[in-house]
Amino acid sequence: MSKEITQELIKELLHYDPETGIFTWKARDPENYPVKSRVHNWNSQHAGKRAGSVKYASSGYCARLIVIFYKKYYEHRLAWLYMHGKWPAHPIDHIDGDATNNAFSNLRNGEVVNMRNMSRPITNTSGVSGVSFCKITSRWRALVFIEGKRHDLGRHDSVEEAAEKVAAFRGIHGFSSRHGKDIAPYHKA
Numbered sequence: 001m002s003k004e005i006t007q008e009l010i011k012e013l014l015h016y017d018p019e020t021g022i023f024t025w026k027a028r029d030p031e032n033y034p035v036k037s038r039v040h041n042w043n044s045q046h047a048g049k050r051a052g053s054v055k056y057a058s059s060g061y062c063a064r065l066i067v068i069f070y071k072k073y074y075e076h077r078l079a080w081l082y083m084h085g086k087w088p089a090h091p092i093d094h095i096d097g098d099a100t101n102n103a104f105s106n107l108r109n110g111e112v113v114n115m116r117n118m119s120r121p122i123t124n125t126s127g128v129s130g131v132s133f134c135k136i137t138s139r140w141r142a143l144v145f146i147e148g149k150r151h152d153l154g155r156h157d158s159v160e161e162a163a164e165k166v167a168a169f170r171g172i173h174g175f176s177s178r179h180g181k182d183i184a185p186y187h188k189a
Contacts, residue, residue, distance in 0.1 A: 003069060005078075007085040013068065014051055016082045021102030023051040023066060023075060051075075054100060063099040076102045080109075126159055130166040142166045146173055 003009060010016075014023045027047035030036040052066035052075055064075035079102050080088040093108050094101060126132055126140070134141045134155055140162035142153035153169055156162040 005068060005071075005073065005081070007081055010068075010078060010082050014066075014078070014082070016079055018079075018083065018104035021075075021079065021104065021106065023078065023102075025049055025051050061099065064102060076107055079104060079107060126162075128159060128163040128166065130170075131159055131162040142169075144169050144173075 013026060013028070015026055016023050025046045025048065027043045028039050030039040033039045052064045054062060055065045056062050065072045066075055066078060067073075074092075076092040076094065076099070077088060080092060083104055088109050090109050095106050095108060098106075130142060130144050132141050132143070133139075137155050139155035139157060140159050141155050142162040142165040144151045144153065144166055151169065153162075153165040156165065
């Protein structure tokens with residue numbers, strides 16, 4: 001069964017609680033499906049239960065996905081569609097940096113903001129997002145990416161000096177004050 005995913009269809013299949021960000025499956029009407037026994041089995045296994053699962057990427061990024069008619073959708077994008085009646089025009093930004101927290105108050109249409117409000121990557125070893133140790137020069141490298149363009153802020157004698165350069169540069173370019181400060185909450189558990 002292949003259908004266009006619309007607000008109407010999402011509301012027919014799922015319940016979304018904007019305060020918690022949790023989607024639960026609704027019971028399906030057997031009259032709308034050709035094989036009634038399959039719908040009965042589906043309802044007994046899924047209706048009333050939390051929809052979706054957590055997807056972990058090798059990069060450390062973690063988000064919730066829901067499969068609808070054999071296609072995967074990010075939960076935060078479905079929340080936007082559910083609440084606004086249209087797909088988001090840009091990536092969704094999770095204000096608190098936790099991509100598994102899909103409470104509606106935690107979501108905003110990201111456009112460029114999304115990449116300027118990220119948690120520190122779990123792979124970061126310096127403790128400062130944008131700062132890494134350069135083995136060739138034995139100095140700390142300060143590096144910031146904006147819209148795919150690399151901005152090399154030089155090599156520095158200390159991690160603190162490199163961190164100051166990164167923070168100043170990000171401040172000028174509209175980064176969130178929490179950008180890169182902490183590892184995402186789902187990695188701490």
